[in-house]
Amino acid sequence: MVQLDQTHDPKRESWVHSANGHPDFPIQNLPLGVFSPRNGGPRGGVAIGDSILDLPAALAAGLFTGEAAQAAEAASGPALNGFLALGAGPRRALRARLSEVLAKDSPDRGRAEACLHAAADCTLHLPARIGDYTDFYVGIHHATNVGKQFRPDNPLLPNYKHIPIGYHGRASSIRPSGTPVKRPRGQTKPPDAAAPGFGPSQRLDYELELGVWVGPGNGLGEPIPVAEASAHVGGYCLLNDWSARDIQAWEYQPLGPFLAKNFASTVSPWIVTPEALAPFRIPQPRRPEGDPEPLPYLIDEADKKAGALDLELEVLLITPGLREKGLPPHRLALSNARHMYWTVAQMIAHHTSNGCNLQPGDLLGTGTISGPDLTSCGSILETTQGGKNPVVLASGEERRFLLDGDEVILRARGRRDGYASIGFGECRAVILPAG
Amino acid sequence: MVQLDQTHDPKRESWVHSANGHPDFPIQNLPLGVFSPRNGGPRGGVAIGDSILDLPAALAAGLFTGEAAQAAEAASGPALNGFLALGAGPRRALRARLSEVLAKDSPDRGRAEACLHAAADCTLHLPARIGDYTDFYVGIHHATNVGKQFRPDNPLLPNYKHIPIGYHGRASSIRPSGTPVKRPRGQTKPPDAAAPGFGPSQRLDYELELGVWVGPGNGLGEPIPVAEASAHVGGYCLLNDWSARDIQAWEYQPLGPFLAKNFASTVSPWIVTPEALAPFRIPQPRRPEGDPEPLPYLIDEADKKAGALDLELEVLLITPGLREKGLPPHRLALSNARHMYWTVAQMIAHHTSNGCNLQPGDLLGTGTISGPDLTSCGSILETTQGGKNPVVLASGEERRFLLDGDEVILRARGRRDGYASIGFGECRAVILPAG
Numbered sequence: 029m030v031q032l033d034q035t036h037d038p039k040r041e042s043w044v045h046s047a048n049g050h051p052d053f054p055i056q057n058l059p060l061g062v063f064s065p066r067n068g069g070p071r072g073g074v075a076i077g078d079s080i081l082d083l084p085a086a087l088a089a090g091l092f093t094g095e096a097a098q099a100a101e102a103a104s105g106p107a108l109n110g111f112l113a114l115g116a117g118p119r120r121a122l123r124a125r126l127s128e129v130l131a132k133d134s135p136d137r138g139r140a141e142a143c144l145h146a147a148a149d150c151t152l153h154l155p156a157r158i159g160d161y162t163d164f165y166v167g168i169h170h171a172t173n174v175g176k177q178f179r180p181d182n183p184l185l186p187n188y189k190h191i192p193i194g195y196h197g198r199a200s201s202i203r204p205s206g207t208p209v210k211r212p213r214g215q216t217k218p219p220d221a222a223a224p225g226f227g228p229s230q231r232l233d234y235e236l237e238l239g240v241w242v243g244p245g246n247g248l249g250e251p252i253p254v255a256e257a258s259a260h261v262g263g264y265c266l267l268n269d270w271s272a273r274d275i276q277a278w279e280y281q282p283l284g285p286f287l288a289k290n291f292a293s294t295v296s297p298w299i300v301t302p303e304a305l306a307p308f309r310i311p312q313p314r315r316p317e318g319d320p321e322p323l324p325y326l327i328d329e330a331d332k333k334a335g336a337l338d339l340e341l342e343v344l345l346i347t348p349g350l351r352e353k354g355l356p357p358h359r360l361a362l363s364n365a366r367h368m369y370w371t372v373a374q375m376i377a378h379h380t381s382n383g384c385n386l387q388p389g390d391l392l393g394t395g396t397i398s399g400p401d402l403t404s405c406g407s408i409l410e411t412t413q414g415g416k417n418p419v420v421l422a423s424g425e426e427r428r429f430l431l432d433g434d435e436v437i438l439r440a441r442g443r444r445d446g447y448a449s450i451g452f453g454e455c456r457a458v459i460l461p462a463g
Numbered sequence: 464m465v466q467l468d469q470t471h472d473p474k475r476e477s478w479v480h481s482a483n484g485h486p487d488f489p490i491q492n493l494p495l496g497v498f499s500p501r502n503g504g505p506r507g508g509v510a511i512g513d514s515i516l517d518l519p520a521a522l523a524a525g526l527f528t529g530e531a532a533q534a535a536e537a538a539s540g541p542a543l544n545g546f547l548a549l550g551a552g553p554r555r556a557l558r559a560r561l562s563e564v565l566a567k568d569s570p571d572r573g574r575a576e577a578c579l580h581a582a583a584d585c586t587l588h589l590p591a592r593i594g595d596y597t598d599f600y601v602g603i604h605h606a607t608n609v610g611k612q613f614r615p616d617n618p619l620l621p622n623y624k625h626i627p628i629g630y631h632g633r634a635s636s637i638r639p640s641g642t643p644v645k646r647p648r649g650q651t652k653p654p655d656a657a658a659p660g661f662g663p664s665q666r667l668d669y670e671l672e673l674g675v676w677v678g679p680g681n682g683l684g685e686p687i688p689v690a691e692a693s694a695h696v697g698g699y700c701l702l703n704d705w706s707a708r709d710i711q712a713w714e715y716q717p718l719g720p721f722l723a724k725n726f727a728s729t730v731s732p733w734i735v736t737p738e739a740l741a742p743f744r745i746p747q748p749r750r751p752e753g754d755p756e757p758l759p760y761l762i763d764e765a766d767k768k769a770g771a772l773d774l775e776l777e778v779l780l781i782t783p784g785l786r787e788k789g790l791p792p793h794r795l796a797l798s799n800a801r802h803m804y805w806t807v808a809q810m811i812a813h814h815t816s817n818g819c820n821l822q823p824g825d826l827l828g829t830g831t832i833s834g835p836d837l838t839s840c841g842s843i844l845e846t847t848q849g850g851k852n853p854v855v856l857a858s859g860e861e862r863r864f865l866l867d868g869d870e871v872i873l874r875a876r877g878r879r880d881g882y883a884s885i886g887f888g889e890c891r892a893v894i895l896p897a898g
Contacts, residue, residue, distance in 0.1 A: 159635055160634050165718060178717070179717070185717060187714060190659050191713070191714055195630070195631070195719050195720075195721050196632055196721065196725065198631055199594065199595050200595050200821070201683055201819055203683070210683075210684040212818055213816060213818075214817045215626055215758060217622075217625075223625075224625050224626075225758070226758045226759070226816075248635075248636055248727070249726075251648070272817070278622055278626070279628070280719075282613070282715070282719070283600060283628055283629070283715075284630050284719020284720075285630075286628075286629050286630050286631070287814070287816065287817040287819065290631065290817070291684075291818045291819050292818075320658065323650060323659065323660070323661050324661070325661055379722070381661075382647035382648060382649045382722040383645055383647055383648075383726045384635070384722065384725045384726055385636055386635070387635050
């Protein structure tokens with residue numbers, strides 16, 4: 029269990045003024061990422077307000093010692109896999125020290141200030157080399173809603189409440205926020221067509237997910253018990269698992285989604301640590317009356333008490349029409365991570381229960397996290413009920429699915445009385461034509 | 464199209480005597496891999512008879528120049544990704560030069576002989592860092608046979624003859640031949656059980672597949688046309704995609720196989736090049752009367768003429784009983800790569816048709832390649848018809864599925880009149896108890 033400590037003190041402010049009251053990156057967050065400053069190569073950094081602290085520079089300036097220095101060194105290169113491999117001890121030591129260094133009245137301000145870059149001048153990269161990417165399906169409202177589209181008579185399959193259902197996705201096509209997504213072409217067959225055709229997807233969709241960066245991981249053949257699973261979480265991000273619903277409908281049986289998903293996935297570039305999210309942990313929601321108890325390998329008392337997350341999850345849409353008229357983004361959904369039927373610890377315990385090995389820097393997606401109603405759907409397939417009921421925008425435009433030029437932004441925020449709010453930063457991408 | 468040249472001359476013999484008449488590695492094969500000699504670290508090498516030519520040593524000895532040297536250098540380190548990225552030109556140059564150097568009466572014999580290791584003294588590794596692993600399902604007899612087990616009324620789904628069906632597998636758990644496989648535990652639910660249980664799989668199976676090592680690959684958003692797809696094949700191996708059928712039956716809907724497969728996959732360690740397989744290329748088999756024509760993005764005239772492979776594929780089983788009684792391995796199946804419904808070029812064109820990027824060292828599996836009858840099934844699920852009709856061994860043992868201590872060996876061989884036969888070497892692993 030992650031303990032609350034002085035790094036969570038809501039009264040702590042930073043001498044980086046933009047951090048104080050920052051919607052995403054106050055001093056209570058301190059997420060790690062990989063960035064390139066204007067005239068330099070990729071390196072590790074920490075988001076603080078509108079700035080980024082250059083970790084190799086801060087290390088060279090002598091700001092860290094002991095475990096914090098070990099962590100900063102592992103987080104200084106062009107990928108954070110080594111940092112993720114270290115696990116919680118060094119990560120917490122680095123957080124505690126960063127919180128001191130960046131706090132108002134820190135004696136280290138002078139040395140640290142020389143290591144800051146304006147985030148607006150930097151390019152953000154993927155934070156780690158992703159070995160394997162696994163996508164789960166733990167948003168039960170999403171599973172039910174989508175199930176209705178693909179299997180009207182049988183939306184939620186009998187295994188759903190016993191198994192944290194997951195499948196392997198494509199690691200090579202994961203890109204950081206800001207990378208445009210080209211509309212995929214593919215094979216589709218509308219139900220009334222005699223034969224399939226090939227062309228640009230007509231039913232392009234986003235998926236609102238949390239991503240989990242794997243920490244130390246396990247050896248092949250050595251399952252991670254659910255009680256130890258949290259120790260293997262290196263941090264969190266937002267994940268948009270773009271989906272071509274027309275390709276998916278025709279291809280997905282019997283082996284699951286393939287080309288409907290693997291053309292692109294977008295992640296927010298900052299690794300938000302388990303420590304930063306500690307204030308937003310909540311008990312697992314009570315399972316609805318009549319739902320089965322999980323099998324013992326998925327039950328842990330500590331996970332029951334604090335294994336879920338209370339995080340607001342938002343989807344915003346910017347269209348060419350909204351952009352042209354200077355109108356604000358349209359909020360497509362406001363959901364919450366509490367709508368996960370399985371916890372991250374259960375996902376990890378299940379994933380490794382057969383001996384499958386997770387490695388530092390692997391990415392797990394939760395699957396789309398929808399809430400119970402139409403204002404909280406994590407995909408447009410759900411919001412428009414399969415394209416039947418279009419979303420109407422202030423620009424007068426309608427959307428049944430995404431059109432070229434549309435831009436989707438995912439956001440996540442933790443809020444709790446008595447604590448500073450923190451956010452994940454943006455996970456955004458614009459759709460380019462199939463070309 | 465791969466041209467036949469003097470490297471295919473069946474009369475060419477090697478001064479490495481064990482290569483002449485070698486079932487797998489005569490001088491006409493020359494596959495590449497990564498090995499560690501008794502007192503050294505991992506490095507690239509070439510199999511020749513019962514020996515391995517040390518590529519960095521041969522390079523240092525000045526045996527290569529020009530493109531051949533470029534290829535040898537890229538193939539000298541602990542992973543062949545850089546070599547695979549180079550593509551056909553340097554690979555062919557290296558093959559031509561290796562064939563000269565190793566040929567009987569080569570003036571380079573002296574220098575080359577100093578670079579040989581006895582294969583029996585070496586450890587073989589995975590030949591490349593596998594970025595992503597994709598498994599296809601192009602063995603139509605397998606798809607039909609397995610479909611009958613999982614969906615008696617609906618074995619071959621309507622998309623099968625239009626789409627080279629594939630899905631993403633797990634890269635982290637792929638191991639080279641010889642690494643034991645621990646029986647997985649998992650959640651299963653027999654049809655007559657009220658609720659699922661958790662324990663060691665009772666229906667452990669092998670799958671006989673060809674693996675394809677991706678060569679140069681493509682950028683995200685840039686499909687590879689089917690006519691160019693062969694240029695992205697770096698080579699071939701055998702692949703055993705171990706499968707826990709009881710876990711699979713309960714978990715696979717709606718997103719496909721996950722824990723039923725990702726506990727282990729075994730590959731043969733040598734990359735058999737497209738050049739070595741050139742003599743065994745055959746026209747695509749004629750599609751049965753009434754089958755649909757593929758969509759245009761999957762059609763290429765050269766691929767029609769020579770896109771299929773005539774390779775014998777064999778599954779051998781060694782059990783504790785056979786071992787104890789000194790009996791030979793039991794042949795479970797003799798199949799052939801010609802039973803693929805889609806070619807490798809079609810697999811690659813389809814995989815990238817939506818812009819998905821393949822990277823050097825990615826692995827593609829064909830899916831299980833079964834022949835049309837019970838003696839040519841590529842999985843024991845098919846051979847025993849779901850465990851109903853056990854295989855009876857000379858030791859008196861019976862097998863419905865694999866038991867602990869069983870060892871499965873896959874082999875592949877190209878034979879054609881007027882050409883030297885070549886093989887892939889072994890893809891083998893023994894089953895350890897769940898423990």
